[in-house]
Amino acid sequence: MTHTLKRKANQIRKDIMKMIYRAKTGHTGSDLSCADILVTLYYHVLKIDPQNPDDPERDRYVQSKGHAAEVLWAVLADKGFFEKEELLTFSQYQSRLIGHPNNQVPGVEMNTGSLGHGLAVSTGMALAAKMDKKPYKVYTLMGDGELAEGSVWEGAMAAAHYQLDNLTAIIDRNGLQITGKSEDVMGIDPLADKWRSFGWQVLEVDGNDVDQLISAFGFPNEVGRPKMIIAHTVKGKGVSLAENTPEWHHYVPSEEEYTAALNDLDNFMGGTSHDK
Amino acid sequence: MTNKNTIPNRQAMCNTLIETATRDENIVVLTSDSRGSASLKAYAEALPEQMVEVGIAEQNIVGIAAGLAHSGKRPFAVSPACFLSMRSIEQVKVDVAYSNMNVKLVGISGGVSYGALGMSHHSLQDFAVTRAIPNLQVLVPADRFETMAMFRELVKSSQPAYIRLGRNPVADCYEHADYGFEIGKAVRMTQGDDITLIATGETVRVALDAAELLGKQNISAEVINIHSIKPLDTNAIISSARKTGVVITVEEHSIHGGLGAAVVETLAMERDVVTKIIGFPDEELVTGTSPELFAHYGLEKNNLVKIAREMLGESYGDSEG
Incomplete structure (x- = not known):
């Protein structure tokens, strides 16, 4: 299972690089850091059906860090929510694959892009499930830089207040944002303590390790508590030039860099190619 | 003529929501520590499972x-x-309008309802801001009956909307709620040939009172109630303006970007129409209660009559002075 997921994440990273290189736009570093999280969610955790994307019983995923849209598009296409060829239209004139999630596209629940919105919206979804006594679960992914938005903490308070143990949030803790180190831009540590003090159950994992992610998602929610998974990741993961460099947050590689990036990804897991 | 109604529009909203939510468990009311000021305590007691409190957030x-x-x-x-x-x-822009979520945003104590609490508590920019957002209706009921009619429609509609309500009781403009309310359809409250008075919310009553005074001076005023600032009934505005050629808009809002602006945008291509916008000026207001502020800034019948006479005098070339 985990071997398959790792290969899948590698393939998604290649799709991301191709989309960004072709469109000459995209949040490269942000996509690469959370690719393993999305792959674990979409290929292991979420109860969703690409043939029935509006199933009222489905699990919901809200990507609060909307700028990492390329990874979401790549995953949704690979899952069959739309044709993979459409990825070639990313950011092109009149494409519905915008640089942020767009819920006109099957599989996208909410439009995001302005940071600090996803947790409140997910709280509303989880609250609706409780009101209707439905078993579906709600997941939302935030960036660590995003946590400077005050609205995140309004959502955090409400989710705990309403005891939403059907809600799981994940923080892509890559430690970098566009200006530099997140702790330098606006310090957020001790991060786990903050969420615990807000009434959340908190787990910390290596967010680029699918085994650890699987365990964290599978770990039962404490009754009456929303769950936070702090996923420690490497920004730009998988592309050596991009790793841990804030400049790659919103960066389009040159031809040379693009070739090097694909080369890195091709050499992943001993150079086996597992592209579809 | 103006009566002594004591039921504020927010109370009418509460009654209508209780009436409909009792039959539809999917109706949910959310408050931000505002159930008292929204007159929603009765709703909260009647339907606690359909009430969500989020605190001051x-x-x-x-x-x-x-x-x-x-x-x-x-x-x-x-x-x-x-x-x-x-x-x-x-x-509002991203989660509701852009994402197309069926949320009704009800702004209570709108305009200068909070009076002497000052600018932090006045909402005199809300029409301007909300009507510039695609896929968001902007609605303002004139009295308690229109509030009831409007909320009966809102519980059926699937469109995102912003609804502004005032805090205090307003004198009735209608006799009942069953007059055929439709979102996007203006209501011609009086017929007239000399001047068009276009109003929304609490100023509809002001316009009606002004029209009555003008009638006594043999000036026939057509009062149009724009309860839907968006979608706007442009046909009703254009046809009345073409008939009278003289238009006054009056609103509890900044003179910038609100009803008056919407009307002038609509009439921009009309060669033979003059329009005057009455509202609150682009400055910090003096301190006062809501009626004092209406009076101070000329949102009252005598000022409308004065301006109407001035405009008619100019356009007819028979100014009295």
């Missing part, structure tokens, strides 16, 4: 409402207009 009330709507609820997020239309405007 206006961004959160809109985001949570959007999430509830996403999963099939029909949320009414009720919060003071000054905060709902400013503090949470980005959630």
